Amino acid sequence: MITDGFTYLAVLLLIGGAIRLLETGTNHRIFNYLPGVVALYIIVMMLSTFGLWQQSASVNATYGTVKGNILPAMIFLMLLKGDLRKIAALGPRMLLAFAAAAISIGVGFVITYTVLNTWLPADAWKAFAALSGSWMGGTGNMVAIQGALNVPDSSMGYTLLMDSIDYAIWVILLLALVPHAKLFNRWTKSDTGIIDRVGEKLDLGEDADKRIDFTALVFLLGAGLAASALSQNLAGLMPATSFFTGTTWAVLIATILGVSAAMTPMGRMAGSNELANVMLYAIIALIASRADFAGLTQAPLYVFAGLMILIIHGLCMVAAAKVFKLDLFSCGIASLANIGGVASAPILAAAYSQMLIPIGVLMAMLGYIIGTGGGLLVGKILSLLS
Template sequence: MITDGFSYLAILLLVGGAIRMLETSTKHRLFDYLPGVVALYFIVMLMATFGVWEQTDSVNATYSSVKGNLLPAMIFLMLLKGDLRKIIGLGPRMLLAFAVSATSIGIGFVVTYAAFKAWLPADAWKAFAALSGSWMGGTGNMAAIQGALSVPDTAMGYTLLMDSVDYALWVILLLALVPYAAAFNRWTRSDTAAIDRIGARLEAAEGADETPIDFTALVFLIGVALAASALSQTFAGLMPATSFFTGTTWAVLIATILGVVAAMTPMGRIAGSNEVANVMLYAIIGLIASRADFAGLAEAPLYVAAGLMVLAVHGLAMVGAAKLFRLDLFSCGIASLANIGGVASAPILAAAYSQLLIPIGVLMAMLGYIIGTGGGLLVGKILSLL
């Protein structure tokens, strides 16, 4: 049994690294439906269930210190590629589709929680808020909300389960609809010429202004991210605290603002920010999972059903908006998957339409990162009032 904090952290990072290595080297289809970060969570949870480590003072101190300091740093880094000027360049139709997507997801969570709350634990709204952050942005946003709202570590098992199972079904559905794009566009009377032009322009400019990943870039990114974390926590300590806006909540929001601003400076062109952010994300997910166990997942089917209801509300809203605003299937699908799947899957759906449209999927997913944390916290506040 592990009792030392450093050994505890080392084993978590080793497991995360091994899973990632397995995912990239084998290219097994299992990882299409069970992302590495989800596999990490459940493997570490299994280890915690069997008591591989003990919650000693050293382990608890490592958990609190590493998680609390890495969280704002990760948020800062994952936003560095989200240049708002490029995102605005996507045009009003794409941004309208994204706005409808994010809003309908939030509404879906509120409606679903109201319908299911009689069968859910009292603090289930926190798990729903964390998942709403993920489905508006990405796993990093989910981790940010987990820290901001102090979502119980066991409840995060439900969140990741919904995120994995329901997300996989949604990706399959959106990919299956690609051959019907022409018929859908005729039904909505949409014009795709502007989308094609934007895709061609972004594809031509892709990577032109980005520096290569090297030692200098990585050291600088780690240093500036940790400095942003320290700055966020310092200013968070000066902000008024309430039961909802805790010090961690303020730190997360301040780090988000710093990341959005930094993305519009030359710092946003430094390659490697996504890679370093993902290392931090794996560490944070491992830490969260280390405090959970399988005994708390007895209500898994109920949560999965709730996730499907959220997607049903979202899907109906997207179809209605497409008809009302004459949106094409590509815009609706990319907007949806940019929210629900993030940067890992939105480009895949874009490529199913055309290789030229991949950069649009990336930029839309980055917009999800920008709004995911704030959107999830807003949904959480509404759910807490219910």
Template sequence: MITKGFTYVAFLIFFASMLVLAEKKSKLKLFNYLPAIVLIYFTAMLLSTVGFWQNTKEITSAYKALKDNLLPAMIFLMLLRCDLRKILKLGPKMLIGFFSATISIMIGFIVTYMLFKGFFEADTWKAFAALCGSWIGGTGNMVAVQGALNIPDAKLGYTLLMDSINYSIWVMFLLWAVSFSPKFNKWTKSNTKLIDELGAQLSKEEGKTRKEIEFVDIIVLLGLSLLVSAVSMYLAPFLPQSTFFQGQTWSILIVTALGIIFAMTPVAKIPGSTALSNVMLYTIVALIASRANFTELTKAPIYIIAGFVILGIHALLSVLAAKIFKLDLFTCGVASLANIGGIASAPILAAAYSEALVPIGVLMALMGYIVGTGGGLLVGKILSIL
């Protein structure tokens, strides 16, 4: 049984690294359906359930210090890839497609919560807010919403469960729908010529970016992200406080704004922000899971059903938006997966249409990082009133 804070942190990071290594090197099909980050959560949760470590004062202090300080740094690094100038190049139709998907997902969460409210615990709106953040942006946004709303770690078990099962089936559905693209585009009367031209242009620009990561890149990004984290947490207490906007919420909003600003500076061209932010993300997910317990997941089926209802509402509203704005199936599908799947899966769906369109999938997924935290918090605020 682990009782020391440093041993606890060291084991979790090593454990996460082994699962990431297994995903990279192994040919197991398991990882196609359960990515390393999901396995990290549920395996760490299992170890917590069987008492592999004890929640001593030292472990609790190590958990809180590391998680609270890494979270803003991770958000900052994650947003360095989100250059608004590049995103605006997507043009009005792609942006309409993306935000139609975002709004339909938010509506799906609100309507579903109202329908299933009687089956859930009193504070389930917080778990829904976290999942909404993930389904607009990514796991990083989910963790950001969790930190901002002080959501109990155990509640994220339901969120990860829905994020894994519902999301996997949704990805398969969107890939299956690719073959129906010509009929769908004819029905919506969409024009795909501009999308092909944009994809070729973005691919050309992507080829000019430096890819090799050097020591100086890592230490500059690490130092800057930690400094931004410290500054955001220092400034947060000076801002107006309410039951919803408290210290942690403000620090996350501050660091989000700083990340968007720095993404338009030369700092964004330093390679390595993706790798470093992922190290922080996987560490934070392992820490959160280590405080959860399987005995608390007693209503898993109803949450999974609710997840499919959310996706159903999102699909219907997306098809309606496609007809109104004359959007093609590529735009609708990639916009949906850019929200729900993020950077890991949107480019895969884009490639299913054409390799030249992969950069569009990447940019749309990055846009989700920008709005995911705010969208999740907004949905959380609405659900807290219902």
């Protein structure tokens, strides 16, 4: 049994690295349905259930110090590619579709929680809030909300379960609808020429082709950690409430710093995504290390809740498409940019045309920007309903 904090952290990072190596090195089909971060959570939770480590003073100190300090740094780094000027170039149609997707997802969470509240645990709203952050942005936003709202580590199992199972179903559905785009567009009377012109104007190749070098990594790591320190120090000066805790303020401040830095030369440096993902894997592993399978007694209810949220979201998007004459590509990319993030939105875009991949990337980055704030807003509403 592990009782030393450093050994505990080393084992968690080794497991995360091994899973990532398998995911990228083997390209096994299972990772199409079980993302690496979810596999990491399941394996670490299994080891926690078997008692591989003990919550000793050293382990607890390592858990709190590492998780608390790298969370704002991860948020800062993951937002460095979210240049608002490039996102604005998407035009009003794409931004309207994105807004409709984000709002309808929030509405889906509120309606679903209201309907199922009687059968859910008292603090289930926190797990829903964390998932709303993921489904408006990405896994990084989910982790940010988990820290901000102090979501119990045991509840995060339900969140990731919904995020993986329901998300996989949604991706399959959106890909299956691609061949029916012309029929849908005729029904909504949309002009697809606008999307084609936007795709031709966008070019993300300049940033994508930059090679990661030692100088950039060292600077970005230092900048991320400095942003974390600054966020936490400024958070200590803010008024605290039962909802806006010190961690909540730190998360929001780190978000503002990241969005601002993205419009500087720092945003064009290669390596920020890679560093953010290393921190994300570390945080996911730390969260999973406090969970166990015995706590997942209501898994079917949570999976059903996720499907209910997606159905409400889908119906709202169809209605918005008809009213605002949106095409299927815009609706699908806006939806998956929220729910799937940068890992899946470009895949759906490529199913329509390789030229449209940059739109998927930028839409997903917009999700990263609004995901934390949107999830906290949904969490506040759900807390009032609980």
